[in-house]
Amino acid sequence: MSYSSNFMPKSDLYIGVLSGTSADSIDALLVDFSNSIEVIDRFSKKIPKAVKNKIFELVLNKKITKYAKRQTELDDILGELIGKSVNQLIKRTKIDKQMVKAIGSHGQTIKHSSSRKNPFSLQIGNPELVRKLTGIKVVYGFRQSDIANGGMGAPLTPAFHNEYMSQAKVNRAIVNIGGITNVTLLPAKGKVLGWDIGPGNCLIDQAMKNITNGKKQFDNKGFLAKKGNPHVLKNTIKKFLNESYFKRPIPKSQTVENYDLRKFKFDPLEIKKLKDEDLISGLTEITFQSILRDLKKYCNKKYEIYFCGGGTKNNYLMDRFNELHIENLQFFKTSDLGIDPLDVEAMTFAWLAKKRLEKQKIKLTSVTGSKPCLMGEVIN
Structure with a gap:
């Protein structure tokens, strides 16, 4: 599938990208929202076994020597994998990346607590690095926005x-x-x-x-x-x-x-x-x-x-x-x-990025307990 800015119809293109809780792969989806919702293309990059093992060391262990150092290292490793996956997706479609309005990057969750008193959610996948590698605006920190507005951070x-x-x-x-x-x-x-x-x-x-x-x-x-x-x-x-x-x-x-x-x-x-x-x-x-x-x-x-x-x-x-x-x-x-079962989550973060750029609040009060809010931070 190939598009160029010369003949592409009026489009509303966003990319959603995440690594699920199973940490099997980086899944990136290019979505056009101009006419309801249409998947232009998808790309999935398997997470190397050694990286996956390191992820689960952080996920399943609370006491690891130099935890913060390992977290920072993995943050950059995942950020690079995400950025390269997005670039590979764009290369497949041969689309002008300037046509993509933003990337909704969720990252890889390594810690999450739905405690009513002190909820928190921690993802890795350095969004600054994703922005640097792709040259596209990045929206990130969706769960943190929900928590900051009184929610549990999940599900979104x-x-x-x-x-x-x-x-x-x-x-x-x-x-x-x-x-x-x-x-x-x-x-x-x-x-x-x-x-x-x-x-x-x-x-x-x-x-x-x-x-x-x-x-x-x-x-x-x-x-x-x-x-x-x-x-x-x-x-x-x-x-x-x-x-x-x-x-x-x-x-x-x-x-x-x-x-x-x-x-x-x-x-x-x-x-x-x-x-x-x-x-x-x-x-x-x-x-x-x-x-x-x-x-x-x-x-x-x-x-x-x-x-x-x-x-x-x-x-x-x-x-x-x-x-x-x-x-x-x-x-x-x-x-x-009409929606591929494997596309739903990545599609969600593409949509959340769109809503954030359009300054439309997300309402999840009956789900997470948060008040309606602008979800995510933007790296221009």
Whole structure:
């Protein structure tokens, strides 16, 4: 796909870029907002294994020698990866980069706390370096803006979901399965709600890495989970889903740093007879049951459920939902709405960058608790 400023129709181009909680890749998306919303092109750059390991050292460990130094080093490494990914995206499209109004750069979350008293959120991916490498305006610090205005800093995607996926006469829920699973309720009548359900892919990914000695980073298409028997971990699953977070009222937010497989509490009798495939199947069952429980609890009318995020590539997990027969719930992917399930988050940050440049406030009061605010800082 190739565009030049000589013949490009009137456009409203923004780039959204992020690394999700699974830290698998840098995902960059070029979006045109001039006529509703159109993805011009996308580019994904795999994060080198050594860098990913360093990220999770910061995410999962609170006590690391010279933590600040490592954080600064990774901030620049991620900033360079993000900048180069954006440049590669632009090179693919052969577009004049001056036509891109801004980059919405989320970065890589390494710490997040939704504490009502002292919420905070920390991302790496030096935005100054992204600006220097690309020559394009950068909007960043979205979560910090939400927190500064009384919010928890997450989730932010409900604002985008409401803008582009709501329907006046239909109740919808958007379920994003990334490292963490979050959900947005878009009732035909009533306020938008959004919260983090619990672990999405994060526990599964950690387990796959452990049992394959780092050779595999995720359960491809849910192949291993399908081979296993989740009921081997029946008591473990039941105990996990009774932990305090799941009992907290919504809205609430969570982070992968709270789901460290090394500290996971397995039933001692169950772990004695545990096969690798049963472990993966059991952890996938946690994701499935936690999502289903919240959908049953909060979607008490007829709802269309749309899945997005990396978890949609787990065929076994998706089949678990499609095999259900629940009268008031119908299951789809956001592709049924014309939006690729893997594009939703990057698209959100492109849109948030657009809103910031246009000085339009983002309303997430019923989701994070923040007052309407201009979201993000701008590096011109």
